[in-house]
Amino acid sequence: MAILGKLVKAGIDLTAKLQSTEDNPKHAQENQLKDLLNQAKNTAFGKYYGFEEILKSEDPVSAFRQEVPIFTYETLHSQWWERQERLKDITWPGKPDFFARSSGTTGKTSKRIPITDDFISSMRSVGTSMINSLHLFDFPESLFESEILMLSSSADLEENKQGFREGEISGINVSNFPNWYDIFYRPGKEIAAISDWDERVDAIAEQAPEWNIGAIAGIPSWVLLMLQRIIKRYQLNSIHEIWPNFQAFASGGVAFETYRKDFExxxxxxxxxxxxxxxxxxxxxFTSKPGTMAMKMALSHGYFFEFIPFDERGYEESGELNAEPLVLGIDEVKVGEEYVLLLSSCAGAWRYAIGDVIRFESLSPPQIKITGRTKFFLNVVGSQLSEEKMDTAILELAEAHKTTINEYMVAAIKNEAGEYIHQWVLVSDVTAEGLGENLDKILKSANKNYAVARSKALRDISVKVISKEQYTNFLAQSNKKGGQTKTPKVMKEEKMKALLRFIDQA
Structure with a gap:
């Protein structure tokens, strides 16, 4: 195995050197748009919006923005994707074999997003680019001799009567792994297909001593629970007693920082x-170099990106898109500013506002951080709290109380007097005494808009603390336990009141 590790690492180093020359970001994105338009020009969407003519224009990017409107999921699904479930050549050539159900962090129901063969290939291509970047991290050869544990949602996909299969994207990816992935992929397709979260983790724990895990990928909340269960089962002091070569964790889905201390x-x-x-x-x-959690954008893998400033140039204070928002290209963005991402892709998404807010950390190469979602922006009474600001405050609060707080939920709700308050629910083992007052002080100190709101329409702040067990039980009741599930940090009033009722009944 030692010689295998040397060969794999040498191969990654060589591939990275051969691919080190990259196109100018603006040119790379222009080429991606032309390629997408050319592939989809004979689809119903392409004919309706005149992709053939856009390609003939002197400035295809400007023509594309002029001819094609900005879509939300609701408009894209109702006008186009719903038909693509039954018919071919709607927004992308052919008929998708898969539709991804989103993990449902927003909205009343999960979204259903088409997954084409080209899209699956593009995701593998980005994954390969991420692997090729590992040569910069100077990992030891033992990492390349070990196995990768991917904690996905269930790979047991549902058969839809329209002729496609559906599930969460991580489960679709796993179900499409070629057989040779079995050499290094764990827990394997059989365990990954177990639909019940607890049964799947129990099966992983049963097999854990037989594996040589060097890297893990997944959402930190669920990966942490899995590691804790394995440690408890075998009475270990740390996960390294059973997996000594565990050296890398590919995090995704939610911000990692609130989980860092518990991983340690x-x-x-x-x-x-x-x-x-x-x-x-x-x-x-994806993170492509050591010393940062910023992520390098995949500019040459089947995606065309546009950026709407997440301020008065693009969005109302309510979080709704302006009637005529400013839209920028990759060559027009600035470091330190926040933008809402628009995506066009080889899955047949066109100028699709997926709801994520990002901030550029560098431009050469373009690297970003996710700072939240448009719907995770708490601004009912002018408090203007982004997810990133709330994460930072929770970390400071946890530090002050010498504890960890991995998850939290917050909503603006009305009290009995009809006045708005912020209701927080924190997942921790600390007592609630003093948390509300301290959190309020931290937010006032860090955010002047919040301080102003607290002096006017935002009358109070209330904090409840629940255990991890209560939290997972709440998720289980709403069928949101495990895999790629993410709970909205900013809840609607109705959802928060349902959580409070659950807490009171527990």
Whole structure:
């Protein structure tokens, strides 16, 4: 196995050197758009919006923006994707064999997003680029001799009467792994197909001593629970007692920082954290170099990106898109500014606002961080709290109380007097005493808009603390337990009140 590790690492180093020359970001994106338009020009969508004519124009990017409107999921699905479930050549050539159900962090129901063969290939291509970037991290050869554990949603996909299969994107990816992946992929397709989360984790724990895990990929909340269950089952002090070569964790789905200390508790040796931006809509970005959690954008893998400033130039204070928002290209964005991402892809998404808010950390190469979602922006009474600001406040609060707080939920709700308050629910083992007052002080100090809101329409702040067990039980009741499930940090009032009722009944 030692010689295999040497060969694999040498191969990655060589491939990275051969691919080190990259196109100018603007040119790369222009080429991606032309390629997407050319492939889809004979689809119903392409004919309706005149892709053939756009390609003939002197400035295809400007023509594309002029002819094709911005779509939300609701408009794209109702006008086009719903037909693509039954018919071919609607927004992309052919008829998709798969539709991805989103994990449902927003909205009342899960979204259903087409997954084409070209799209699956593009995600593998981005994954390959991420692997090729590992040569910069100077990992030891033992990593390349070990196995990768991917904690996905269930790979047991549902057969739809329209002739396609559906499930969460991670389950679709696993179900499409070629057989030779079995050499290094764990837990394997058989265990990955177990639909019940607890049964799947129990099966992983049963097999854990037989594996040589060097890297893990998944959402940190569920990976942490899995590691804790394995440690408890075998009465270990750390996960490294059973997997000594565990060296890298590819995190995704939610911000990692609120989980960092708990990961450190279950690990005897330091591990490298790689962030990934892998959604139902695409594998958009990944950490490509050490020393940062910023992610390099996948500019040459079947995606065309546009950016709407997440301020008055693009969005109303309510979080709704302006009637005529400013739209920028990759060559027009600025470091440190926040943007809402528009995506066109080889899955037949066109100028699709997927709801994520990003911030550019560098432009050469373009690297980003996810700062939240448009619907995770708490601004009912002018408090203007982004997910990133709330994460930072929760980390400071946890530090002050010498504890960890992995998950939290918050909503603006009305009290008995009809006044707005912020209701927080924190997942921790600390007592609630003093948390509300301290959290309020932290937010006032860090955010002047919040401080102003607290002096006017935002009358109070209330904090409840629940255990991890209560939290997972709440998710189980709403069928959102495990895999790629993400709970909205900012809840609607109705959802928060349902959570509060659950807490009171527990």
């Amino acid at each position: 508790k279950v690990c005897k040796s330091p591990i490298t954290i790689l962030d990934t931006y892998l959604a139902s809509e695409g594998f958009i970005a």
